[in-house]
Amino acid sequence: MPTKHVKRRFVLDHVAQRFEPGRKYAEREVDAVLKEVHEDHAALRRYLVDDGFLTREAGIYWRSGGTVET
Numbered sequence: 001m002p003t004k005h006v007k008r009r010f011v012l013d014h015v016a017q018r019f020e021p022g023r024k025y026a027e028r029e030v031d032a033v034l035k036e037v038h039e040d041h042a043a044l045r046r047y048l049v050d051d052g053f054l055t056r057e058a059g060i061y062w063r064s065g066g067t068v069e070t
Contacts (some may be wrong), residue, residue, distance in 0.1 A: 001038070001047065009051060015044065016053040016066035025061045030054070 002008045005025035007050040018033050019025065025033075027045075045061075055064040 001043070003021055008047065012051055012053050013066045016048060017069065019054065019061075021063050021065040021068055023062065024040055025040050027061065030061045 001027050002011060013036055015034070018037075019030075030045055034044045040043045045054070049056050049061075052065040053063065054061050
């Protein structure tokens, strides 16, 4: 993961596009997607939540930010 915030947000935006807007995901589903991208899926999940690309509540995640392809 890039250490510069601007570059990291670009990477996170790209990763967030793997999640369908409007769909809710269990944590194990999020981890399965993120394991395909990076071995430290827990850190990646935390970055996505902290930077507003995913929202988490009671173990359920949904996409809450990032670019949406039309």
